[in-house]
Every structure is written in structure tokens, then in C-alpha cells.
Amino acid sequence: MRGTDEVLLRRVARGEADALTALYRRHAEGLFGFLQRLAGDRMLAEEILQDTLLAVWRGAERFEGRAQVRTWLYGIARRQAHNRLRSVRPAETALDDVPDVAEPAAGPEELALVRLDRDQVLAAVARLGLRHREVVVLAFVAELSQAEIADVVGVPVGTVKSRLHHARAALVHALAELEGTQR
Amino acid sequence: MSEFWQSIQDALRPGPPPADAVSAMLRRAAGEPELVRRRHGHLWFAAQLLTAQMRLIRVSVWLASAFVMAFGVLVLIPLRQGGLSESVLAMIAPFVAAAGIAGVCGPERDPGLELTAATATSPRTVLVARVALVFGYDLVLALGASLALVALGLDTSGLAALIGAWLGPMALLSSLCLLLAVAVGTTAAFTVGLALWLARLLVPSLALDTRWFVPVANAVKVLWATNFVSGVLAAALLAATVVVVGRAYRYPSAA
Numbered sequence: 001m002r003g004t005d006e007v008l009l010r011r012v013a014r015g016e017a018d019a020l021t022a023l024y025r026r027h028a029e030g031l032f033g034f035l036q037r038l039a040g041d042r043m044l045a046e047e048i049l050q051d052t053l054l055a056v057w058r059g060a061e062r063f064e065g066r067a068q069v070r071t072w073l074y075g076i077a078r079r080q081a082h083n084r085l086r087s088v089r090p091a092e093t094a095l096d097d098v099p100d101v102a103e104p105a106a107g108p109e110e111l112a113l114v115r116l117d118r119d120q121v122l123a124a125v126a127r128l129g130l131r132h133r134e135v136v137v138l139a140f141v142a143e144l145s146q147a148e149i150a151d152v153v154g155v156p157v158g159t160v161k162s163r164l165h166h167a168r169a170a171l172v173h174a175l176a177e178l179e180g181t182q183r
Numbered sequence: 184m185s186e187f188w189q190s191i192q193d194a195l196r197p198g199p200p201p202a203d204a205v206s207a208m209l210r211r212a213a214g215e216p217e218l219v220r221r222r223h224g225h226l227w228f229a230a231q232l233l234t235a236q237m238r239l240i241r242v243s244v245w246l247a248s249a250f251v252m253a254f255g256v257l258v259l260i261p262l263r264q265g266g267l268s269e270s271v272l273a274m275i276a277p278f279v280a281a282a283g284i285a286g287v288c289g290p291e292r293d294p295g296l297e298l299t300a301a302t303a304t305s306p307r308t309v310l311v312a313r314v315a316l317v318f319g320y321d322l323v324l325a326l327g328a329s330l331a332l333v334a335l336g337l338d339t340s341g342l343a344a345l346i347g348a349w350l351g352p353m354a355l356l357s358s359l360c361l362l363l364a365v366a367v368g369t370t371a372a373f374t375v376g377l378a379l380w381l382a383r384l385l386v387p388s389l390a391l392d393t394r395w396f397v398p399v400a401n402a403v404k405v406l407w408a409t410n411f412v413s414g415v416l417a418a419a420l421l422a423a424t425v426v427v428v429g430r431a432y433r434y435p436s437a438a
Contacts, residue, residue, distance in 0.1 A: 017205065020205050021206075028200035028204070029197075029199075029200055032197060032200035032201070032204075033196070033197035036197040036198065037197060042198065046201055046204070049200070049204050050204060050207060050208045050211065053204055053205055054211065057208065057209075117194075118194040121190075121191055121194035122194065122195070125195065137195070140191060140192045141192075141195050141197060168188075171191070
């Protein structure tokens, strides 16, 4: 898979559009899912996706093979998303500072939340700060490993673990709040 | 993964990705110079840019230059005075080139500016292309006029001396008018160009011996010639223009 991605990327660097199409098809679902959930809006995600593909098209020749193509792609997508979201998104409801809670393993609170509907989950994710939202989305939507997320975000794996831990706690907290307001 | 987190993951599952994202991006990128260069090569890009700019420059610019230069040669034919050729070409060629450059490189009278501003090609690249076209065209016209005068036996000083009479002044006045056109505007460039041209015309005929006039006359003599000083000054003005143009124009940047 990695080798094939690199071959495709080398062809992209030579200006072969069909190679970019093939590379996009391989990663479209995860990339677009990442962007859609990070941006919280399909139209905006499509714009960021185009920015990402353009950056890949222009920068393919600069890929040095030090990272996997997949994490390189997500890294570019993340940078493009940050560029757009910084100017588009207003101040978020920061849940980054919620009180630290224990690792949210399946407990009574969570079991009560299992039947939460999709809109509530999306609303809760949208309330996360950008750096917590991105690790949640990379883990749950793009299904990257913690090491891959560390590559994409450019932080040590330990920091990814910490951010995921806090993000999960903040998510549970947000879901509980949303559930509470609906009752 | 617990049932809870599995349900979170299911809820976050996104919709289908757009199928035509790559073609949409390529359509968007089609006009970007960097990509065009990468695909077709620098020479092809330069040829395309020059062709496009040639279409945007008004026909009157080309015609006026050719008319004035032809008029200069035609005036000299019946006079048949060898010494006049240098003087006439030294007066005509610089002004024709400077006026042409002021006319196509300033923002006010340029119908192509709006189109240029809508492209992602750098303003410096566009400016260099335009100057190269107009200056190159006027250079060819002046060379043609010089060759014609020598061939017709209307010049006694030789081709090199004849070219030397107009080449330096042409480069200097053109680069000065270019800088003024970009920094101030076409009208200012044209006015200053005309004033300097008149100064060149009048200063040698004025036999003033005042404290201020002599250095002015000497400066005009040195600058209105093909020499190291006029060449360096022309190059410096051109470099200054390249710096100024990036700030004076605001073009949309590539994504």
C-alpha cells in the first residue's frame, strides 16, 4: 500500500492527473471525513479538500519519503483546514478546560449515552477546541493510529495520548450537557 | 473499543466524498503559471505570456511607434545631410520607446490591466513581458531605421556610431518612464519623459554660462549618450521598478 502510494505520488510530481485521481480515490473517504468533521460543514470541507489536492498537486515533488504518504496527505489537509478555519470559524465554546476526568471507559454515564443521536454527537464534537477535535476525528473518522496522528499533528505520541484523553473526557462532558439540556 | 465509543464513531461517519474533486481542482489550477510552466516548460510559458500580452497592448501603440520612426527616416531622405541622421535618431528613438512603455505599463490607460489583475501570474512577470515586448519592438524599429539610413547612404558616421547615438538614451529614458508609470502614473511618466526630451533638445542650443547651467548641460551630455553611466542608471531604474511594481499592484495570489 505504502509503496503504491509513493509510486502514485511520484507520478503526480511528474504532472500525471490520473495518478492524483487514483491517489485521491484511495484516501478520499478518510481525508474528506476528516475535513468534514473538522470543519463541521460539507461545503467548507469540499473547499478545503480542493485546497489540499491543489497543495498535493503542487508539492508532490517535495515529498521526501520520510513519512508515509497517508500521513503526509493528512498533514497537508490539516494545514489547509487550519488556514481556512482560523479565518472562518468564530471563537469556539472551549471545552479544553473542562475538569480532567478519569479515562472514560464504559461506565453508567456512558451506557446512558449510548443511544445518543447523531446530531448530538456532531454538536458535541463541534464544541471541542480545534486541537482536540482534530485528534478525535483523526482517530475515529480517519482511523489513524496514535503514532500516525503524532506524525500528522507534529507532536510526540505522548502528547497525542494526552490530547485524546482530554478530548474524550471533554466529549463525554459535552454529550452529558447536551443530554441534560434536552431532558 | 467500547460500545459507547463505537456509537460515537458510527455517528461521526461522514457522507460520501465528492467524486470530481480532482477535476474541479485541476480546472481551478488551469491558469496558474507555476503549474503551466511545470507541464509545458518555461519557454512555452514565456511564449504564451508574450502572445497574451501582445494581444492586450493596443494596436495604436505599435502603429504610433512605427509611424514616428518611419517619419524620421523619410524626413532625412530629401535632406541628404549625413550628420543629421545621428541627431534625428537620437531624438526620435528614445522618445518613441519611452512613450510606448509609459503607455502600456501604467495603470490608467491600460485596457489589459483588469484582465492581468485577474490572473495568478506575478505582476513582475507581466511587467517584464510587456517591457520586453514594447522595448524590443522599438529596438527593432530603431535598428531597422539605422540600417535603412546607412544603406541609403544618409549616414556618414557608420552603423555603430549611429546605434550608439540612440541606444543608451533610449534605455535610460524608457527605464525612467517605466518607473514613473508604475509608481506615479502614465501621465506623470509621459510628462517627465517629454520634459527631459525637450531638455535634451534645448540644452545644447542654449549657450548659457551660468554657475548652474554648465553642470546641467554636462549631465545631459553624459546621460544622453551610450556609455557606462547611462547603462548602469538604466539598469538601476529597472531594478527599482521591479521592486516597486510588487507593492504598487495588488494581484490575487495563487492558492
